[in-house]
Amino acid sequence: MNHLLDALELLGDAESWQGSGGFGARALEHLWYTAVAVATSALIALPLGLYVGHTGKGRNPAVLSSGVVRALPTLGVITLAALFLGIGLTAPMIAFIVLAVPSIIAGAYSGVESVSQVTVDAARAQGMTPWQVLFQVEIPLGLPLILGGLRLATLQVVATGTLAAYVGAGGLGRQLFLGLRTQDYPLMLAASVLVILLAIALDVVFSLSQRAARLRTGH
Template sequence: MNLFLDAIAWIFNPALQSAPGALPQRIAEHLGYTFGATAIAALIAIPLGYYIGHTGRGRELAVAFTGGMRALPSLGVLILLALGLGIGFKAPLLTFVLLAIPPVLSGAYAGLQSIDRNVIQAATALGMTPLQLLLKVEIPLGLPLLIGGLRAGILQVVATATLAAYVSGGALGGYIFLGIATRNYIEMLGASIVITALALALEAIFALIQKFVTPRGVSALSGRINRAGAPRTRGATHAPEQRTLA
């Protein structure tokens, strides 16, 4: 308990707030890696995921790719890239981009493929072009799962960004590696608490965003099915709506 209280005191130590390599600077570097890597991953993975989800092509390859990428050892990839790119922020950033791509890619194509085919057929029957179908139907309905993929990517990177300090890339991992070298357990625990707090805060923020972007009708329909205990079959799900429209 004393160690935990000492770690909390370390976090709020005024000397740590303004010294070279201060805690706010390390937090900013940590968040910079997190959002920077996820943004780059999103630019790569979202268009590819939408293509796979919209056309249905390459899904097996995407599943195999994301599974293989998730199996990569983060530290091993970081060291290999550092040997090629040198010491600094480039190797950690590229490593974290590779970590963030699989969940974002999965969220993008799974969001589109989870849409009921009856909805797609109805939109097509109304005369929508493939582009209109993608922009007005598939992307809005698939947005919750895409946000879920971004949420998973953010959490993956914020937890792994501590490794950046291993190749002098800064971030909060610097306190942990320094604490290991000097056996300063208070510093190690304090940095770990800050990283955990960042992860929990980002998880809460993206959970709220995911809930906010979920279409109200979709979430309400899902809730009714769950409470009734009915199977999620297309016929059972859409029969009441069809009778109402008729």
């Protein structure tokens, strides 16, 4: 309990947030890593997920590969990538992308598949092309689930983002590993609390976005 109180006191100290190694800079690094990893994963996974959901092709391989990728240990992926690429941000970024892609694919094809076939058939009967059906019907109606996939991927990356420091990158993991190395448990707890708060804040943002999407679509 004393360590937790010390950690909260450390977070309340203005000096702890200053400088390139302070909590403020490290938290921004952590958010930046998360944003880059999720955005890159979305560029890869959203087209694949939308294709699977729209055409119905490749669903079983997509589900199987997603399960296999999710089973990979993130720390192991980072270590393996670092052996080939060296220390720095590249290795953990690859691991974060590998972690995030399955959730985004699953959210994308689940969102498209959730749209009523009656609605899709009605759109086609009106003369809509397959692209129009996808972008004007399936994506808007399936947006809550698509956002759900992005939400899960984001929370996964935020939670594991501390491992970037394991191979020399930044983020809140720097304080966590520093506290572990020096047995400064309040510093470790303070960094952990900040990661939790970032995850909660991002979860709230996505939750509100999903709610707005549901209200817009009437689902």
